Amino acid sequence: MTDAKALLMSGVPELLILRLLAEREMYGYELAKTVRVLTREAISLGEGVLYPALHSLELSGLLRARRRQAGGRTRVYYSLTAKGQRRLAYLTSRWRRIATAVEAALAGPSHA
Amino acid sequence: MTDAKALLMSGVPELLILRLLAEREMYGYELAKTVRVLTREAISLGEGVLYPALHSLELSGLLRARRRQAGGRTRVYYSLTAKGQRRLAYLTSRWRRIATAVEAALAGPSHA
């Protein structure tokens, strides 16, 4: 209700992270940039959202982390576990159900 | 992360309430039922969400409330203010942007 910032998402960060990592192994910073590019700036995963999410997802056994040297830098690469894949499938179907429902309501309540 | 309940919405209740009230004046209980029917049970506005939301929206000047007698019952009917209409337009476009972005990511990150 802050009038300026609408938080029309929830679970979306988790969904996006899982989806991208399902494709290939990535590290935090890379994820943030990829999301921005992929969504054309529509969605931005702030670091205050990203890193806590990654840690929490790892703790829940949805992600696997591994440190790797690349370009003289130490990066933390994440990949999906089997449990993470199931979670992704679940969140995806849930998203579609809700998105469809919202679209139906927006289209016109008269069509009930 | 509760594994059982995914909260893939945020702002969605507000959006739905505004959208339905843009069509016609309604009272709380009616709104709850309409949403359930309209979304085929996909979205359910619990009363613990609905009533606080209505009060907050009224307080923000997005809704107008008026008590009416109907069927021997006292009901509180809500309707959109001009400010509420602007807010609805804003939330709608915001929703579409995000939904599109998520769909793009789900479709396949490889298409970046």
Place this chain on the structure above:
DNA sequence: CCTAATACCTCGAACAACGAGGTATGGTAC
């Protein structure tokens, strides 16, 4: 008369999202 549906409400817990801040390294330009 008792129950179910209607109709409204509040409270507190839980949790996600976020901005702001903090550390450290590597590359580039001056």
Place this chain on the structure above:
DNA sequence: GTACCATACCTCGTTGTTCGAGGTATTAGG
């Protein structure tokens, strides 16, 4: 060589929403 920016990771506290559980009262039906 040193200033600066991008990279790369992190945590903290605040804010706001969502949600279930609980509470009250009225009306209609069996």
